Amino acid sequence: MSFIPRRIFPNYNIPLSNFKGHHQKALTKFGHLAPQIDLVLEVRDSRAPLSTTNVLFDRVLAQKEKIVLYSKKDLSALKSSVLRKWHESVNEKHLTIDCRSRKDAQKVIDLIKQRYFEMTPPPPLGLRLMIIGMPNVGKSTLVNTLREVGLSNDSVGAISTKRRKVARTGGQPGVTKNTSEIIRLCREPDILVHDTPGVFLPTVKDIETMLALGMVGCVHTSFIDPVIQADYLLYLLNLQDPTGSKYAEYINRPTNSIDELLYHIAKYRDQVNGDGSYDELGIASHWISLWKQGNSQKYKAVFDLQAILDINGNDLKQIFKNERERVTTMKVSEKIVNSLGEDGTARSKHRRRTAKDREYDLKNRLFKY
Structure with missing residues (x-):
């Protein structure tokens, strides 16, 4: 008799929430910084491309141009054609990368530079990025690699070309707990970035x-x-x-x-x-x-059930639509509205402004809205 794999996974009693105080703080900070940001890099793990998508980011950074970076490609068995199909359906740029790879970092920098030169006029204070994502998907590792590659030309003739790491990294989630001050990645053109803590959903759907x-x-x-x-x-x-x-x-x-x-x-x-x-x-x-x-090729896999089932672009849109509707009812969404306004940006006048809000309002006057 041929083997039949299970089609339904047991409904074990496990926690569905790992949302922490610094996650809420980070979301509010994203909204405060949004007027200063020209481009968002969202990092997702290519082994779980759907599960590591946080729709809360759309509440605070929805109006920002975004490039999706799928990290840990060396550990993933996900076909590139699947990602291409998904992103073509929403007209969104994406790359699969290894956050430690200088070659992949150069590809990311080239994309960012391309965007810089497309901007008219170019941003007078440099192109400002924000790297966001769920916990432990490789954001800080990517920042360090981007900086090492982006500033490598400054080291020509230097005794050592090795750059000091500016973002802490670790094997467990939660190493980065605060949004960083601005970090320079490149001088010609001037590209700057905020490294951010990973942000979990208040509760996941299942x-x-x-x-x-x-x-x-x-x-x-x-x-x-x-x-x-x-x-x-x-x-x-x-x-x-x-x-x-x-x-x-x-x-x-x-x-x-x-x-x-x-x-x-x-x-x-x-x-x-x-x-x-x-x-x-x-x-x-x-x-x-x-x-x-994933220390060898045989341990490459995909851990998202829906990615394994090879859903199409329309199915993906519906999944994310349902997820956005689900998080709208959560208390964290109410806090975002109170702090940043109904549209999820700090530009909204219909919000409960705090001293911190007013501080960022003054800073953001330097930037073109």
Whole structure:
């Protein structure tokens, strides 16, 4: 009898919220800085391109031109044709990148320079960028690489061409908690950027989304039970390849049972005790980490269910429309309206202005609206 992968994932009881105080603070800061920003770079993880899309950004930066950058392309099995189809449907520019790659950073800088030279007149205070995205998608790493590449010409003849990192990075989410002051990426033309903290949604729509975010490291490793996370990974791998080849080194047949797979992984690692017991949590964490880190080609994958199902552009529009309607009812949207106005920008006069609002109003007079 041929193997049939599960089509429905169990409705485990896991938290759907990881929204923190500095996320709300960052959203408000985005709105305050919006009049100064010429271009937005939104970073999403290419292994979970839908789950790492935060529609709250549209509330505060909707009127800004945007380029979407899909990071960690070296870890993703997502076909470029899928992304191209999605973005053509909304007439949006995008690139797939490795945030550590100088070659990819140069491509991003070339795109930014192209936009600079298209602006008439060119921005007198330099082209100002904001890099945004969910937690731990690679924003700060990208800032460091862009700066290293963009300022490399300034180092001609210098003893050392290595640039000091200006943005802190780390393996867990939440390393960046505040929006940075302006950082220069390039002098000719003058390109400047704000590095920003990753911003989570107040609640995600379902457990599959949270588990996808867990697989790409947008939440701390301790946030989700590793056995549940491993079960979700098994579920996705079977949908992508029902032959079981993704875990064939441990077991010679496909399986829908995470308990069976974890036992065979423990056996493969010679970590099964005499009574047949093993460290279930430890084995699950180990297997998940292999796919998170993607240390070899065989660990490339896609962790978004809807991306695996290969939805079309119209379906994508409907998904994001539904998601925008969902977040509109949340308290965070009310706070955005109170602080930035109904249109989500600090230019609106119909808002509850604070001292901080008035401070940014004065600063923003320097910039063309």
